[in-house]
Amino acid sequence: MLKKKNIIGLVLLLFVGILLFYRYVQIGVELNQLYCFIGYYIFAIVVFVYSYIRFNNALNPISILIPFIFELSYSFLQFSVDQKGYSVNTFFVVNLSIIFYLFFASIDYSYVPIGFLKLDTKLRLLLLRLLSISALITFVLECFVFGYIPILNITSVDVYNDTNGKLIPFLHYFILLNAILPSWSYIFYKEKIITKREFFRISFLSLFILLNYLSKQLYLICGITFFMTYTFYNKVSFKKIFRIVGVALGVFVALIFLRIDSESTFSAAELYRAYAGIENDELTLLESFFVLYSSIRFTVLDEMINFSDSIHFFGFGIYTFRPILSLFLIEKTGLVQRIPELDSELRVGTFLADPYLDFGFFGVIFLNAFYGFLALRYYRQYHNRRPEAIVKFAIIVFCILMGMFVNYFGSMLVWIGLLFNKIMVGGLVKNNNL
Secondary structure: OOOHHHHHHHHHHHHHHHHHHHHHHHOOOOHHHHHHHHHHHHHHHHHHHHHHHHHOOOOOOOHHHHHHHHHHHHHOOOOEOOOOOOOHHHHHHHHHHHHHHHHHOOOOOOOOOOOOOOOOHHHHHHHHHHHHHHHHHHHHHHHHHHOOOHHHHOOOOOHHHHHHOOOOOOOOHHHHHHOOHHHHHHHHHHOOOOOHHHHHHHHHHHHHHHHOOOOHHHHHHHHHHHHHHHHHHOOOOHHHHHHHHHHHHHHHHHHHHHHHHHHOOOOHHHHHHHHHOEOOOOOOHHHHHHHHHHHHHHHHHHHHHHHHHHOOOOOOOOOOOHHHHHHOOOOOOOOOOOOHHHOHHHHOOOOOHHHHHHHHHHHHHHHHHHHHHHHHHHHHHHHOOOOHHHHHHHHHHHHHHHHHOOOHHHOHHHHHHHHHHHHHHOOOOOOOOO
């Protein structure tokens, strides 16, 4: 059953929805757009209520999709000149994706991890240390290629763009895995495989290396995996955590807007409206932000679906199995070439694009059902206190949160993260003496 605080939160969400509906009526938004917005908005709330009753936990395999549904609801409000109504095929792709994900994230089946290649403690420890050393060696080699240590030149060089073109193939995968090393080392520390000192040493080295690459994706997956690892082993006050995160985000956003205002004669709201192609001056900064980084992503999805239909395109797995193509240099050698209009990684058309581009409606149904299956399976393993599931479920959460942009389910970071997690942590049993 819902607790009092949950009911209060739901009432507030409904109240916000009503206020937004009234506001957009006042500024002249078309009623058909408003009906779609409020319909999906209420649907997101209903899904959350169902997920909480189903799992008796606010964080569950269904609730992690709710922010995406809220963003979808807002995308029906066409504030930007770049937005337009969705085609019938796009409408079906979006709704089938959500329905099949939710269905397979709800049903019951066996949740016991599949056991293979279980290492003894010494081999697990050896692999952890090898990954840490390999990440350090790769970082040093790439610094020689860059010609400098990125963090020391952050004010004088466009570090992100300059370094991205000089990454060492294959070896750079150790840098990707480096984002999960703090979580694995903490698991090993809590399971008494390594000492507290070694945990701090590995974590400090990992974080220093990550700081040099300015990758928001690596920062996010590092933060999510370590947060879920820490809360797995420790009792924490989620209220305090949410307050700290809220204050930190508020300060970060405020600093960005102050910088924009100080560097331009225009206000931050005016600049965001210009970037997003918004002609209505009544839209606030926050609303413009959502249009630019959320609503337009669904417009790109619609354009990709319609273009693929017009040329009868089928990718046959070049999006879903991108890590395999990357591993064998299939794209770099020219054996497979992406059509620029259908490059989902560059165009950023949400995680719903890849399944359709690869396999049509079959891909939409099967792959989203598979994502829901994995989310529930890993959540149940996490809920049953299996250390192996910590990073696995955290990775699923990361993929869904990043789903507003690209399909991380088909990324090398996720594939190798799951593989090494299975090898290193697979079969571990939580130390009940902690």
